[in-house]
Amino acid sequence: MAISNEPITGATSFTLAELCRSRTAEHLRLDNTPNADEIARLEYLARTVLQPLRDHFEQPIVVDSGFRSEAVNNVVGGSPTSFHRIGAAADIRFERSSGSSLIELFTYVYKSLPFTELIAEELPAGWIHVAVVKGREAEKQTKYKHAGAQVVRASYDVCINQIAQCL
Numbered sequence: 001m002a003i004s005n006e007p008i009t010g011a012t013s014f015t016l017a018e019l020c021r022s023r024t025a026e027h028l029r030l031d032n033t034p035n036a037d038e039i040a041r042l043e044y045l046a047r048t049v050l051q052p053l054r055d056h057f058e059q060p061i062v063v064d065s066g067f068r069s070e071a072v073n074n075v076v077g078g079s080p081t082s083f084h085r086i087g088a089a090a091d092i093r094f095e096r097s098s099g100s101s102l103i104e105l106f107t108y109v110y111k112s113l114p115f116t117e118l119i120a121e122e123l124p125a126g127w128i129h130v131a132v133v134k135g136r137e138a139e140k141q142t143k144y145k146h147a148g149a150q151v152v153r154a155s156y157d158v159c160i161n162q163i164a165q166c167l
Contacts, residue, residue, distance in 0.1 A: 003033060011046035013054045019046065019066035019090065030071045038087030041133070042067055045088060049113050049132050056108060057094070064127055065091040083117060083131035093127040102128060103163050110142065110156050119143040119151060120159055124166030 005017040016034075019042045025032035034042060045066075054061050068076065068084040083089035094101045105128045106120055114137035119129040123146045144162040145151045154162070 008043050008046045011043070011051035013061070014046045014050050014063070016042060018063055019087075021063075021066070022068065022072050024075055025069070025072045028075060030069065030075065032067065032069045032072050034067045034069075034087050038067060041087035044134055045090060045130075045132050049109065049115065049130055050090060050092070052113055053092070053105065053108065056112070057104070060095050062093050062095055063090045064093065083133065086133075088116070088133045089129060089131035091121065091127045091129050102126060103160060106159065106163065110140075115140060117141045117143070118159075119145060120163050121145045121151075122147045123162060 003017045003020050005015050008014050008016065016039060020032050020034060022032045024030070050061055050063070065084060066089070067087045068078055068082065070085065073080070073082060073085050078084060092105065094105070102120055106118065109115055109118055109128070109130055114132055115130055116133045116136045116139045117129070117131040118141070121127055121129050123144060141153060142156050142159050143151050143153045144159045
């Protein structure tokens with residue numbers, strides 16, 4: 001089944017194809033097609049987090065990783081409980097990212113948007129991982145991860161400090 005390349009209703013800057021694109025899947029010819037529940041979660045993520053970010057910052061938000069099928073997740077070494085597996089997460093950055101832009105993204109999501117999990121990943125360069133699951137937005141877990149290290153659950157202030165130390 002082909003994944004739609006049409007704009008998502010309520011999130012016209014994003015398509016399902018974009019949220020499911022995987023260089024690993026393409027290279028290894030792995031199926032990375034979400035089911036109906038996963039599509040619904042991807043659309044919710046796009047409407048509640050990605051499009052509001054795009055509108056607020058008035059610049060493209062690059063999705064480096066969105067949905068991952070079990071096969072793709074296994075190959076990339078993702079956690080079996082990753083929100084990517086269920087279509088509820090995206091690793092995002094601005095087209096021209098910097099440490100300060102990671103702070104801006106992290107802060108705006110934390111202060112203004114619903115989320116279940118928010119991680120500043122692969123510091124110092126890296127990206128922001130954001131997950132939102134309908135009904136679980138109140139969890140608001142914040143974390144950070146330096147390149148080559150483990151993910152650390154921490155307060156918003158500690159996460160921002162970790163990003164800032166990398167500037």
